[in-house]
Amino acid sequence: xxxxxxxxxxxxxxxxxxxxxxxxxxxxxxxxxxxxxxxxxxxxxxxxxxxxxxxxxxxxxxxxxxxxxxxxxxxxxxxxxxxxxxxxxxxxxxxxxxxxxxxxxxxxxxxxxxxxxxxxxxxxxxxxxxxxxxxxxxxxxxxxxxxxxxxxxxxxxxxxxxxxxxxxxxxxxx
Amino acid sequence: xxxxxxxxxxxxxxxxxxxxxxxxxxxxxxxxxxxxxxxxxxxxxxxxxxxxxxxxxxxxxxxxxxxxxxxxxxxxxxxxxxxxxxx
Numbered sequence: 001x002x003x004x005x006x007x008x009x010x011x012x013x014x015x016x017x018x019x020x021x022x023x024x025x026x027x028x029x030x031x032x033x034x035x036x037x038x039x040x041x042x043x044x045x046x047x048x049x050x051x052x053x054x055x056x057x058x059x060x061x062x063x064x065x066x067x068x069x070x071x072x073x074x075x076x077x078x079x080x081x082x083x084x085x086x087x088x089x090x091x092x093x094x095x096x097x098x099x100x101x102x103x104x105x106x107x108x109x110x111x112x113x114x115x116x117x118x119x120x121x122x123x124x125x126x127x128x129x130x131x132x133x134x135x136x137x138x139x140x141x142x143x144x145x146x147x148x149x150x151x152x153x154x155x156x157x158x159x160x161x162x163x164x165x166x167x168x169x170x171x172x173x174x
Numbered sequence: 175x176x177x178x179x180x181x182x183x184x185x186x187x188x189x190x191x192x193x194x195x196x197x198x199x200x201x202x203x204x205x206x207x208x209x210x211x212x213x214x215x216x217x218x219x220x221x222x223x224x225x226x227x228x229x230x231x232x233x234x235x236x237x238x239x240x241x242x243x244x245x246x247x248x249x250x251x252x253x254x255x256x257x258x259x260x261x
Contacts, residue, residue: 008195024204027244034214
């Protein structure tokens with residue numbers, strides 16, 4: 001049911017020409033996705049989705065619309081070729097998932113390798129009650145640290161680029 | 175009981191979604207986004223009791239805060255929307 005909502009919201013967000021409405025629909029999309037993550041018991045993924053998707057991205061999109069304009073231009077020609085490309089890629093991806101084990105299958109490779117170890121020892125070793133959170137924040141702590149570094153570097157790069165642009169414009173004016 | 179509540183919440187979310195799709199003015203959509211956010215909060219809380227994990231209440235509290243801040247951001251934007259292009 002939630003998935004149907006997510007799908008409908010995504011299609012409508014692409015369909016609408018009013019960009020402000022599209023930004024808001026994308027906010028709804030993120031909220032629904034976050035609810036879906038909570039249902040799947042991945043609580044901190046849901047946190048991230050709600051904070052970044054519903055909060056931060058909506059604000060960024062609103063700022064971009066503020067800078068440009070609210071109406072999308074009508075397309076010059078029908079985008080059949082990109083549509084076909086997207087459909088073929090999606091079909092291939094779905095075809096790839098056919099080989100995957102069923103959702104929740106206890107004999108799946110992902111369930112029998114390290115998952116029992118995590119499930120048995122996660123709370124004792126990390127002290128985090130939620131297993132998904134303990135894997136993300138403790139067992140993969142270095143991975144998360146690397147991600148934080150990448151995000152920080154990207155943010156610094158953007159700041160440096162935009163700051164340089166502004167300074168050059170100021171020197172042009174004088 | 176909780177199951178009925180969850181079903182009712184889903185129905186309400188569907189109604190809010192139709193308003194968000196159809197809504198002629200921006201304010202309709204803002205209201206729809208806000209109410210859907212509230213419904214998400216309630217849905218998570220109800221699901222927490224349905225799956226007998228009341229600690230979901232904390233998550234729904236956080237969502238309530240986020241929802242509030244998001245709505246305020248959108249409304250502030252609408253108030254001062256005269257950008258450089260002028261729309």
